[in-house]
Amino acid sequence: MRTRVVLAIAAAVFLFFISGVRPLQAQAMSLTLSITPQTITFPADDPDTSPSVAADRAVQVTIRATGMGTRTWQLTLRANGNLSDFWSLASIAISNVSWTATSVPPFRDGALAANVEQLAATRSGNYQGRGDLTFSLLNSWSYWAGSYSQTVAFTLSAV
Amino acid sequence: MKKSVAEVFLILGLVAGVVSAQTSSTLNVNATVSSRYKLELSTNAVTFTRTANPMGAPVIPQNEVPIQVKVKATTSRFLIWPQSFSLRIQAVGTLVDSSTGSTIPVGAITWTATGNGFVSTGALAADTDVLMGTWNASGNYEGTITFSFKDDANYAPGVYRLVVTLSVGTS
Numbered sequence: 001m002r003t004r005v006v007l008a009i010a011a012a013v014f015l016f017f018i019s020g021v022r023p024l025q026a027q028a029m030s031l032t033l034s035i036t037p038q039t040i041t042f043p044a045d046d047p048d049t050s051p052s053v054a055a056d057r058a059v060q061v062t063i064r065a066t067g068m069g070t071r072t073w074q075l076t077l078r079a080n081g082n083l084s085d086f087w088s089l090a091s092i093a094i095s096n097v098s099w100t101a102t103s104v105p106p107f108r109d110g111a112l113a114a115n116v117e118q119l120a121a122t123r124s125g126n127y128q129g130r131g132d133l134t135f136s137l138l139n140s141w142s143y144w145a146g147s148y149s150q151t152v153a154f155t156l157s158a159v
Numbered sequence: 160m161k162k163s164v165a166e167v168f169l170i171l172g173l174v175a176g177v178v179s180a181q182t183s184s185t186l187n188v189n190a191t192v193s194s195r196y197k198l199e200l201s202t203n204a205v206t207f208t209r210t211a212n213p214m215g216a217p218v219i220p221q222n223e224v225p226i227q228v229k230v231k232a233t234t235s236r237f238l239i240w241p242q243s244f245s246l247r248i249q250a251v252g253t254l255v256d257s258s259t260g261s262t263i264p265v266g267a268i269t270w271t272a273t274g275n276g277f278v279s280t281g282a283l284a285a286d287t288d289v290l291m292g293t294w295n296a297s298g299n300y301e302g303t304i305t306f307s308f309k310d311d312a313n314y315a316p317g318v319y320r321l322v323v324t325l326s327v328g329t330s
Contacts, residue, residue, distance in 0.1 A: 029180060031180060031181065031182050032182060033182045033183070033184055034184065035184045035186060038184070038185065038186055038187060039186070039187040039188075039189065040186065040187070040188055040189070041189040041190070041191065042188075042189070042190040042191065043191055044191045044192055044193035044195075046195065046197075047231075047233075048197070048231070053190075055188075059186060079188075083188065083190050087237060087238070088235065088236045088237065088238070089238055089239070090236065092190065092192075097188065135188070137190055141231045141232065141233055141297060141298055141299045142233075142297050142298050142299075143192045143233055143297055144192065144233065144234070144235060144236055144297050145192050145193055145194040145195070145233050145234060145235035145297070146191075146192055146235060147189065147190075147191055147192075148189065148190040148191075148192065149187065149188065149189045149190075150187075150188050151185050151186065151187055151188070152185070152186040152188055153183055153184075153185055153186075154183060154184045154185070154186060155181060155182070155183045156181065156182050156183070157180060157181035157182075158180045158181070
């Protein structure tokens with residue numbers, strides 16, 4: 001039985017160090033994130049008349065951070081690559097996609113980057129609120145015609 | 160046994176703390192780019208004036224500065240095979256002096272062009288599309304076109320008019 005207690009304490013200490021959170025705070029800390037819709041589309045348009053194409057709808061991001069104390073939370077966006085078209089093998093640099101935000105701060109404007117997290121919101125302490133992100137695609141005559149897609153990971157985390 | 164349960168709760172509690180410190184959602188981003196072609200010309204009319212003895216069959220350049228041409232396209236491709244597109248010119252009828260009914264064959268109108276993808280020289284052909292340029296990638300291609308009139312002593316004096324149509328599309 002004593003061995004079990006020792007193992008439990010060792011496991012707790014191990015988790016304490018890998019989590020980087022204090023046990024008392026970790027138990028109370030809660031971060032929840034929701035985005036809607038989960039799919040947006042940039043419609044085709046003339047690059048001359050629409051040099052920047054807005055997505056068909058804004059993304060509503062709802063954040064709830066509790067038990068934060070004085071700690072800081074952040075929302076990052078990470079594109080998992082460039083926009084790519086399966087049939088043409090063509091791609092559009094994801095850096096051509098940017099967003100403007102409401103509820104500034106904690107939300108902020110930014111642009112996507114392939115496989116690099118970009119800060120979309122940050123604040124210290126508890127928070128409950130919503131920001132709308134309106135995404136835009138820089139239009140160009142140099143794009144190949146096609147249907148492009150990519151996924152973007154929204155991650156809310158304590159730092 | 161009670162201690163074992165406590166151990167489990169202790170570990171689960173810490174794990175829960177780790178999990179709640181980060182959460183993620185995924186957004187699917189789609190973009191549609193349609194095939195689109197556009198042609199822009201700096202002017203839509205050129206004129207020629209007989210200024211020399213036509214016996215020598217001089218070639219008379221247009222009175223105006225060269226026409227600035229912009230060919231813009233987003234074209235498609237399948238894997239590595241692109242859908243090429245071209246600029247073509249077609250004469251509608253022939254050069255006609257409406258007051259006398261005299262005509263001049265459209266072949267008397269020639270052009271020289273500059274710019275990537277443009278056909279450097281050519282001549283009009285009656286009721287036939289003539290190639291002025293071809294490309295195989297999306298982009299914005301700029302060039303100049305200068306028309307000329309090859310005079311001939313057999314052409315009666317007069318004011319002749321001709322309409323030509325330039326068009327951009329898939330080859």
